[in-house]
Amino acid sequence: MRSSLSPQAKMGSSPSQCGGFTPLSRLTIGNHGWIRVRVRVSRIWVASNPNTGTEYGLDSLLIDDEGVTMQARAFRWDIKLFKDKLVEGKVYALSDFTVVPRLKDYMACKNGLMIYMNKQTVVDEINDNTCSSIPLHSFEFIDFDDVPSRSGDKRLFTDVIGQIVSLEDVGEKWKWKNWRNISFRNIHIRDLRGRGLNVALFGDLGRNFDAEQVLKQGQKVSIVAVFAGMLVQYYPDIGFTVRSTTASKYYLDLDIPEVQEFHASLTDPHKPIDLLPCKVQNPLNPADLVKSWRTIKQLKNLNPDELQQSTTFLCRATVKGIDCTKGWFYWSCLHCKWSVRSDGVNSFCIQGCPNNQPPVPRYKLNAVLEDATGTMAVMIFDDPAHVLVGVAAEELVGEVTGEKIADILCSHQGHHFVIDTSNGCFVVKHVLNEDEQQLIASASVAAGDDPLLSEEEVSSISYNSSPAKNVKKVEYDIP
Numbered sequence: 001m002r003s004s005l006s007p008q009a010k011m012g013s014s015p016s017q018c019g020g021f022t023p024l025s026r027l028t029i030g031n032h033g034w035i036r037v038r039v040r041v042s043r044i045w046v047a048s049n050p051n052t053g054t055e056y057g058l059d060s061l062l063i064d065d066e067g068v069t070m071q072a073r074a075f076r077w078d079i080k081l082f083k084d085k086l087v088e089g090k091v092y093a094l095s096d097f098t099v100v101p102r103l104k105d106y107m108a109c110k111n112g113l114m115i116y117m118n119k120q121t122v123v124d125e126i127n128d129n130t131c132s133s134i135p136l137h138s139f140e141f142i143d144f145d146d147v148p149s150r151s152g153d154k155r156l157f158t159d160v161i162g163q164i165v166s167l168e169d170v171g172e173k174w175k176w177k178n179w180r181n182i183s184f185r186n187i188h189i190r191d192l193r194g195r196g197l198n199v200a201l202f203g204d205l206g207r208n209f210d211a212e213q214v215l216k217q218g219q220k221v222s223i224v225a226v227f228a229g230m231l232v233q234y235y236p237d238i239g240f241t242v243r244s245t246t247a248s249k250y251y252l253d254l255d256i257p258e259v260q261e262f263h264a265s266l267t268d269p270h271k272p273i274d275l276l277p278c279k280v281q282n283p284l285n286p287a288d289l290v291k292s293w294r295t296i297k298q299l300k301n302l303n304p305d306e307l308q309q310s311t312t313f314l315c316r317a318t319v320k321g322i323d324c325t326k327g328w329f330y331w332s333c334l335h336c337k338w339s340v341r342s343d344g345v346n347s348f349c350i351q352g353c354p355n356n357q358p359p360v361p362r363y364k365l366n367a368v369l370e371d372a373t374g375t376m377a378v379m380i381f382d383d384p385a386h387v388l389v390g391v392a393a394e395e396l397v398g399e400v401t402g403e404k405i406a407d408i409l410c411s412h413q414g415h416h417f418v419i420d421t422s423n424g425c426f427v428v429k430h431v432l433n434e435d436e437q438q439l440i441a442s443a444s445v446a447a448g449d450d451p452l453l454s455e456e457e458v459s460s461i462s463y464n465s466s467p468a469k470n471v472k473k474v475e476y477d478i479p
Contacts, residue, residue, distance in 0.1 A: 024068040027099045027113060036095045038126060039064050040134040043229065044088050045247045046079060047106065050203070051177040058082050059247065061108045061138065062115070069138045071108050072097075072115040085123045091134060093124040105154040108229055108247060109140060137256055139228055144195045148240045149354040150232040151335035159228045160242055161258055162189030162197060163266065164218060164273055167211050171278030176418070176430045179439060181283045183207055186238075189225060192265050199227050200243040201250070211275070214252070218273030224262045226251040234336035234353075237280045289314060290444040297373035302421065311421045312429070314440070317369040319388070319409040324402025326366065329393045331359040337382070361397045363389070367409070367428075369417070378419065378426040387431045388415070 021038040039062035047056040058074040074082040086092070098116045107114075117123075139159040142150065150158050168186040175182050185206035187199040201209055214223060229247035234240050253259060294313045322328065331340050333349035334357040340347045347359050363385030368375050386392055388409055396405070416437055418430035432440070 021065075021093065023066050024062065024064045024070045024111075025066060027070070027115075029099050029101065029113065031098050033096050036093050037062075037064060038091065038093050038134075039070075040091045040136065041086050041088055042069070042135075042137055043108065043247075043249055044086055045229070045249075047073070048246050050246060051175070055079060058086075059108070060086060063135050063138050065134055067135055067138070068111070069109040070111045070113060070115060071102065072117060074117045074121075078118060081119065082117060082123075089136060091126045093122075093126055095122045096120045106157065106245075106247065107155065108157050109138070110156065137251075137254065139226060139256075139258070141258065144191050144193075144197050147197060147232055147242065148234075148335055151234050151240055151353070152232075152357075154231060157229045157245065157247055158232055158242055159226070160189070160197065160199070160230065161224065161226050161262060162191050163262070164188070164214065164223045164225050165190050165196065165271075166274035166276050167209075167214065168276045168278045170207060171281035172283035173281055174284035176436070179286070179436060184281075185209055185211070186241075186278065187225070192262065198238055198241045199225075199230070200241050201248070202244050205244050205248060205250070209250075215273055215275055220270075220272075222263065222266055222270055223252055223273065224254075224259045226254050226256075226259065234351075235280070240335075284312065286439070287443055289440055295373040296369060296371045296376045299419065299421075299426065300374065300376050304424070307421050307424045313419050313421065314432075315369070315371070315417050315419050316414060317371040317417060318414050319412065320368045320370040320375055321410060322368070322402060322406040323366040324406065328363065328365055328402035328405050329361045329397060330364045332362045332382075334358075334360050337362065361393045363393045365405070365409075376426060378417075378428050380428040384417075384428045384431045387433075388412070 020036060022035045024037060024039070027035070027037070042061045042063050044058065044060040047059045048054060049056075055076050056073075057076050058079045060072045062070050062072050064070075094115070094117070098118075099113050100116055102112055102114045139161070140156075141159050141161050144160070144162075147158070147160070150156075164187060166188045168188075170183050170185050172181040172183050174180075182202055183206055184200050184202045187201065187209075188196060189199060190196045200206070217223060227242060227244075227248065227250050229245055229249055230242045231245055232240060233243050253263075292313045294315055296315065296317060299313060299315065331347070332338065333340050333351065333353050335353040336349065336351050338349060338351045338353075340349050340359045342348075346355060348355050362382040363380065364382075365380040365385050367378050367380050369378055380388070382393065389396075389405060390408075416432040417428050418432065420427045420429045
């Protein structure tokens with residue numbers, strides 16, 4: 001990758017330029033005030049974190065006359081400015097922009113460079129009649145067999161194409177980070193070899209999916225769908241799923257060669273698209289949380305039937321200790337987080353995931369919780385354990401012992417745990433932060449119940465706001 005302009009470009013020549021425009025393939029790193037590119041805006045989206053609502057910028061996928069693609073971004077403070085200037089599908093001449101190396105994650109194409117636009121960037125719309133050679137769309141489809149290898153990999157968005165086989169009703173899934181239920185719709189597609197794949201559209205994308213029209217049309221003819229800007233995630237009860245992001249879009253029977261070829265290659269007799277109930281969902285009513293507080297004694301007195309149900313409870317307790325005889329972490333598959341095994345030479349996932357990434361250490365703590373009513377054994381896995389310790393497991397492997405981890409956790413005087421009772425055992429699913437505690441307390445007061453904690457109880461419980469400091473001290477104490 002060149003980091004400076006070629007001698008010809010410095011002299012002002014126009015390499016393979018059309019009407020004074022430079023192809024995207026000839027751009028190099030740096031500020032380009034004098035170079036103009038002619039591009040079509042194929043897709044545009046606000047890059048954001050759906051958990052926090054934080055916006056990072058306005059991203060777009062650009063295509064030029066050569067069919068070369070490049071991602072562009074306008075800074076978050078310029079989002080409104082460029083929302084008013086750029087429209088999907090239209091062609092523009094851009095100048096006064098900066099070319100930089102691509103971002104590490106969340107890229108819509110494989111180009112190693114990207115464009116940054118700011119207030120100085122000149123955006124001139126061009127009559128599309130003179131630019132009909134620029135494609136409207138560009139996708140980087142992957143084979144269904146390669147989907148598992150993308151799980152957990154956020155470097156590049158995933159594009160897939162397939163025939164819609166069935167739809168599920170809209171479902172809901174509780175997200176602690178969002179403190180609300182997230183709606184989603186599962187769509188089942190298959191490729192030309194008959195291999196199936198689950199697609200999950202979250203939020204408005206799933207709610208606004210025109211299921212009625214798809215079902216009506218799908219009774220008579222096949223519908224080929226394109227899902228772009230997706231990520232791959234493993235869900236225990238579903239398997240590898242292509243899920244939507246803030247960059248995601250879907251297209252039904254899009255007029256592109258790939259869709260036309262797909263339709264032409266369908267040989268099986270047409271089967272109507274089915275509508276199925278949502279198979280896997282776990283909505284939670286926040287108001288019910290105020291009724292789910294239990295002491296350890298009450299949890300231990302649950303009958304066997306209650307233990308087998310997937311039930312969530314809240315419990316105020318401290319970590320009394322950890323049984324480290326079997327270790328404090330496990331080696332997991334990067335894709336699905338299940339355990340990996342070794343044959344002495346290679347590691348392999350017990351779920352059969354692709355063996356293309358090294359295993360990752362994750363927390364697995366056999367812990368004992370204690371409150372005024374007694375003690376009980378619980379399992380604390382990676383995410384909640386990370387919250388308690390303050391450092392990812394992979395940063396501590398080989399640096400600290402299980403006993404040191406236990407010392408860190410036992411130094412905390414209290415936490416509010418979300419405990420799941422599924423599969424006949426107690427598992428810590430989440431550790432409430434201060435904001436979440438306040439939300440539950442407010443809901444409790446609104447419901448006419450006692451507050452979450454009395455003033456006296458609050459004063460008697462102290463929380464280490466930065467457990468990681470203990471870890472650093474532990475590391476320092478190791479000879």
